Amino acid sequence: MAVAHILRQKGSVVHAVAPGDTVQTIVDKLSQHRIGAVLVMDRDGNLAGIVSERDVVRAMSGNAGGVAQKTAADIMTARVRTCAPGDTEGDLMTLMTEHRIRHLPVLSNGKIIGMISIGDVVKHRIESMELEAEQMKTYIASAG
Numbered sequence: 001m002a003v004a005h006i007l008r009q010k011g012s013v014v015h016a017v018a019p020g021d022t023v024q025t026i027v028d029k030l031s032q033h034r035i036g037a038v039l040v041m042d043r044d045g046n047l048a049g050i051v052s053e054r055d056v057v058r059a060m061s062g063n064a065g066g067v068a069q070k071t072a073a074d075i076m077t078a079r080v081r082t083c084a085p086g087d088t089e090g091d092l093m094t095l096m097t098e099h100r101i102r103h104l105p106v107l108s109n110g111k112i113i114g115m116i117s118i119g120d121v122v123k124h125r126i127e128s129m130e131l132e133a134e135q136m137k138t139y140i141a142s143a144g
Contacts, residue, residue: 002089003106003116006124012114014105016041019048019073023059026051026072036117037103039080040072047112049076052103082107083116089128092121 016039017026029038030053037052051072059067059075067075081095083104096102096118106114 002092002121002124003083003087004085006116006120007085007106007114009124010114010120012106014039014112014115017051017072018042019071019076021072022068023056023070023072023075024068027056027068030056037115038072039105039112039115040076047080047082047105047107049073049078050080050103050105051076052101054102080105084108085113089121089125092116096121 015029015033015035017029019040019042026038030036037050039047040049040051042048049072055075055077056067059070081099081101081104083092083095083106085106085108092104095104102118104116105112106116
């Protein structure tokens with residue numbers, strides 16, 4: 001259960017904006033929190049979309065000066081891929097690779113309980129490999 005493990009380590013803070021928030025507000029939030037994406041939540045607290053740095057850059061293409069006043073609803077990705085607490089590292093890597101995405105909201109019983117980034121997955125993978133290597137060293141040393 002890589003997702004549950006990752007969330008226990010990093011926490012479950014999720015940054016969100018409303019559909020009517022401006023791109024300027026989104027960019028400020030991304031910068032302030034040093035994150036790569038924010039969720040777009042409707043008035044009822046339901047997931048409406050996601051805005052990543054890539055979405056902002058795409059919106060700027062050909063109209064950089066006019067983007068700051070556009071809204072989250074104007075530039076968001078509405079079809080949001082998600083994961084669950086029981087998903088494995090392999091599940092995450094497959095989903096992120098197939099859909100060329102770097103952020104996955106984590107849903108449990110229809111509610112958002114966290115966000116996993118590609119950086120979180122890589123960090124978890126490295127920690128797992130280091131633990132496995134250490135266990136192999138211990139095993140070899142005790143077998144000899």
